[in-house]
Amino acid sequence: MTTQEQGAHDLDARGGTGGAEAAAPSLTPFVELSRADWSRLSASTPLPLGDADIVRLRSLSDPIDLAEVDEVYRPLSRLLGLYVEGIASVHRATDTFLGGRSSRTPFVIGIAGSVAVGKSTTARVLVEMLRRWAETPHVELVTTDGFLLPNAELRRRGLMERKGFPESYDRRALLRFLTDVKSGAEHVEAPVYDHLTYDVVPGASVTVNRPDVLVVEGLNVLQPAPPGGTSLAVSDFFDFSIYVDAATADIERWYVERFLRLRQTAFSHPDSYFRRYADLDDADAERTARDIWRRINAPNLEENISPTRSRATLVMTKDEQHRIQQVLLRKL
Numbered sequence: 001m002t003t004q005e006q007g008a009h010d011l012d013a014r015g016g017t018g019g020a021e022a023a024a025p026s027l028t029p030f031v032e033l034s035r036a037d038w039s040r041l042s043a044s045t046p047l048p049l050g051d052a053d054i055v056r057l058r059s060l061s062d063p064i065d066l067a068e069v070d071e072v073y074r075p076l077s078r079l080l081g082l083y084v085e086g087i088a089s090v091h092r093a094t095d096t097f098l099g100g101r102s103s104r105t106p107f108v109i110g111i112a113g114s115v116a117v118g119k120s121t122t123a124r125v126l127v128e129m130l131r132r133w134a135e136t137p138h139v140e141l142v143t144t145d146g147f148l149l150p151n152a153e154l155r156r157r158g159l160m161e162r163k164g165f166p167e168s169y170d171r172r173a174l175l176r177f178l179t180d181v182k183s184g185a186e187h188v189e190a191p192v193y194d195h196l197t198y199d200v201v202p203g204a205s206v207t208v209n210r211p212d213v214l215v216v217e218g219l220n221v222l223q224p225a226p227p228g229g230t231s232l233a234v235s236d237f238f239d240f241s242i243y244v245d246a247a248t249a250d251i252e253r254w255y256v257e258r259f260l261r262l263r264q265t266a267f268s269h270p271d272s273y274f275r276r277y278a279d280l281d282d283a284d285a286e287r288t289a290r291d292i293w294r295r296i297n298a299p300n301l302e303e304n305i306s307p308t309r310s311r312a313t314l315v316m317t318k319d320e321q322h323r324i325q326q327v328l329l330r331k332l
């Protein structure tokens, strides 16, 4: 925020200048767009996804519909394309300036937000769309759950009730991974988490091989570096970041609904960590889900995740039916 903008903020905070004329609009570092404003941008953007693609995404159990993709994700993928082109152009100019000494590295997008707000769905749709743009055919997705400490280590540290909190991750491994990706390294490996066993998979990894775009999705990707240290923040490696937002009561309801649905699928699998939940009736399952939400996910949202919202480049706010109602885009 500029000093002038800060001044305007301070005036606002005091309730305006005291004059009878209309108060000056409050200045923020974000451009604010309603759904209608945002979706109007879609008219000038070709849609790189068709019905068949949406059906395929749905088959991966993503519930998103074509209207949402059309009105919200189409402009978003175009905007991201503009940022990718912008960075590529800065890269070319810098490379000429340096006499050919720098190599281009992947464009990294971070996606943050609460458990159950719809980060995975947003990330998967974006990946599918970005892959269809000529400038970004090679797009990869990594979720930060692979960087959680294994359950055995969480138990040793008394952190099983803190899964998803900043201290439950191997932050240095995540920083090393991103440093390697942003150094232009080939075949960079990330560990893998299994929601079925509720644990990191020993010895398993995914490999990221210099994509055009890497999407990094996780609860805490916008967390600042720990105070007092000299360490970097994960977001120092992002070229763009998105915070997916919604009212806490709606997110809790989505969490409970997903939990109830999982009884028929993941929970009933013989290897499921939550096998004991598969046979709960609706009332007991809802009680259990609300208990996990209130003990773990709600405090994490309030203490660690929500405070990072204003660090994002773009904030997408959903209504109670997952429809994006407002987009905030950071001013440049």
Ligand SMILES: Nc1ncnc2c1ncn2[C@@H]1O[C@H](COP(=O)(O)OP(=O)(O)O)[C@@H](O)[C@H]1O
Residues within 6 Å of the ligand: 061, 062, 063, 064, 065, 068, 113, 114, 115, 116, 117, 118, 119, 120, 121, 122, 254, 255, 257, 258, 321, 322, 323
């Ligand atoms: N755009 C959407 N429309 C309808 N339901 C959605 C949408 N996005 C997510 N959901 C549902 O909300 C729940 C949480 O979404 P998910 O992407 O798994 O969240 P997260 O990755 O943030 O935990 C899931 O049950 C998912 O099916």
Ligand SMILES: CC(C)(COP(=O)(O)O)[C@@H](O)C(=O)NCCC(=O)O
Residues within 6 Å of the ligand: 115, 143, 144, 145, 146, 163, 164, 217, 218, 219, 220, 292, 296, 297
């Ligand atoms: C695995 C998660 C921490 C999400 O991790 P992320 O990929 O966002 O880093 C989360 O889905 C989770 O399991 N939380 C613990 C509480 C619960 O079981 O809901």
